[in-house]
Structure formats: structure tokens, C-alpha cells
Amino acid sequence: MKSRQAMMIEDKLPSVEAYFQSQRVKLFGDGVWRSAYCHFHYDKKLERMMRINMKKGQFFCFQCGVEGKDFIQYHEKRYGLSFVKAVKRLGAWKADK
């Protein structure tokens, strides 16, 4: 069975920073781990409970516990997509048929 990872063209994926910018996730601080408002839970105080890794796109939220290993998983969870659909929407799927 062909790995679905093999169907992804990694060069076509945006950088971690560009991806989160495109999602209007404002990143605070500098360094590898940045803080952001979490879009997975409603927080009146708008605390920056989400942490995002700028190298790998790894993310987690202290408040609601959402987490993932890269921004493809972020895209899947935010829009309720499968891996394949998320990669297609990011324009990095090999056979787009």
C-alpha cells in the first residue's frame, strides 16, 4: 500500500509561519515556540493559550487540549477534514484527480 505521505509534495506546503498567517492566527513572541489565541475553544479573556512550534508546526492548547504534530493536522481539525482533503486544500497533493 502506498503511503499517503508519499502522495504529498512537501515543497508545495507553505512554511509554518505562512500557514498560520493565512489562517489569521496571530503569533506572539519569537523563538521556536510562539503563543497564539486558540481557535478551538472560546475564551472570553482571550488568553494566548496555544503554543505553536515554528519549525514543525506542532501545536497544543493549554485550555482545551487540542494538539497535533504539524499544521496539516491543524487544518484537519479546524475544518473537519481527512488528511487527504487537508493536503489537497493546501495544494500539495500529487494526484489531484
Ligand SMILES: [Zn+2]
Ligand atoms: Zn484551545
